[in-house]
Amino acid sequence: MKAIRVHAHGGPEQLRLEDIPLPEPAPDEIRLRTDVIGVNYVDVYHRTGSMPLPLPYTPGMDAVGTVDAVGADVTELAVGQRVAYAEAPGAYAEFVTVPVRLAVAVPPELDPRLAAAAMLQGMTAHYLAHDAHPVARGETVVVHAAAGGVGQFLVQFAKRAGARVVGTVSSDAKAALAAELGVDTVVRYDRDDFTAAVRAATDGAGAHAVYDSVGRRTFHASLDALRPRGSLVLFGQASGKTEPIDPFLLAQKGSLKLTWPTLTHHVLTREEFTTRAEAVFAGLLDGTLRARVDAEFALADAAAAHAHLERRASLGKVLLHHP
Known part of the structure; x- marks a missing residue:
């Protein structure tokens, strides 16, 4: 399968499209064929080394896709379902394996682009406004x-x-x-x-x-x-x-x-994860929340997507797609 790989910290040119083996899901994981992949500023931190990940790695922390395979212990989601996930690495790829506790079904009536645009950033805003400092x-x-x-x-x-x-x-x-x-x-x-x-x-x-x-x-x-x-x-x-x-x-x-809170520590259980994700999806569907897609790039053009994000001119979510 095709995936973006980073072998050294540095500029956007470090994002390289390569062939890597198709991953197999662990017993508590699902495998997604990614449809829409989120690009976030934390991906820049990882790439530059200001928040380093072990090298080499595949960037990306959230995506929307279709379940392609499930692990032996997975009962919550099934092959063929459209699913969104966040807080698991490796999204810049045609396929990704994700712990089922970090994945949630996308409502059929919700545009997958909007689900991808809202997933990680909407859930982050949810815990910030409801837990880190509950706004009154x-x-x-x-x-x-x-x-x-x-x-x-x-x-x-x-x-x-x-x-x-x-x-x-x-x-x-x-x-x-x-x-x-x-x-x-x-x-x-x-x-x-x-x-x-x-x-x-x-x-x-x-x-x-x-x-x-x-x-x-x-x-x-x-x-x-x-x-x-x-x-x-x-x-x-x-x-x-x-x-x-x-x-x-x-x-x-x-x-x-x-x-300094993180999303990781606010989605410690599947119930907490799905509660936050479903609250964001509900807001998108009833119109009380709006998601804005700023720019979309092919997976192979991930470097251009990062350069666009780093210019700090974006007015919404940057997304990646692949054929």
């Missing part, structure tokens, strides 16, 4: 990169909960998209003082929570944007790793809470 009605929260893949879903979950959202973006096009999604105050974090904007939007009180996927560039300003006992939820480092801090700084700034 009347709160003010800050969503950095509000027009990004996770940011778009996070804005929608926060608005559904009844929060005021301050969203930061890096371009006028992204500002327009953030406003369309319902962001109450849109700030260009690349040129404007978003901390001042948060203070102005809250009569000086500060935000209840900041969701930060940018990292080094915004970290200290995010802390400064919080009210006493506010929460800074880190979940990415697009601008680089944050500098170490003395934990006492959190006390000095108002008994703040700081956390």
Whole structure:
């Protein structure tokens, strides 16, 4: 079968299409013939080595496909079903084996492209808004990169909960998209003082929570944007790793809470995984959530997909397909 392989950390040119053996599912796994493959910024972190995986490897953490084979112990899904999965490696391939606990049936009426566009990023936004800091009605929260893949879903979950959202973006096009999604105050974090904007939007009180996927560039300003006992939820480092801090700084700034959660630790059981995935699918079907596909590439053009993502011009999910 064809798969993208990475043999050394580096630029997009490290993504190479190769022939590798067809994998066989373990007793608790299914094998999918992938139809639509998600491209996520974590794939860039893996490729560059900022969050390294053992070399060589096949990139990709989520996809939608058709069950091609099932392991001996699998009873939850069957051959021929359309399934989505997340949080298992190896998606940039014609076939992938996945633990059944990380896979869920896609409703027949849901466009598989939208399911793929919403799977990993929608589930990430779900645990951020419901667990990492549960958004409550009347709160003010800050969503950095509000027009990004996770940011778009996070804005929608926060608005559904009844929060005021301050969203930061890096371009006028992204500002327009953030406003369309319902962001109450849109700030260009690349040129404007978003901390001042948060203070102005809250009569000086500060935000209840900041969701930060940018990292080094915004970290200290995010802390400064919080009210006493506010929460800074880190979940990415697009601008680089944050500098170490003395934990006492959190006390000095108002008994703040700081956390870096991951999706892995919020889908520890099949029930937890399916609950989150089905909540995202239900939102797509009833119109309370929107998924936006930004660009689509052939599997063989995975390097171009990564280059597109790294230009930070995308306004939604980047997808891969193969014949």
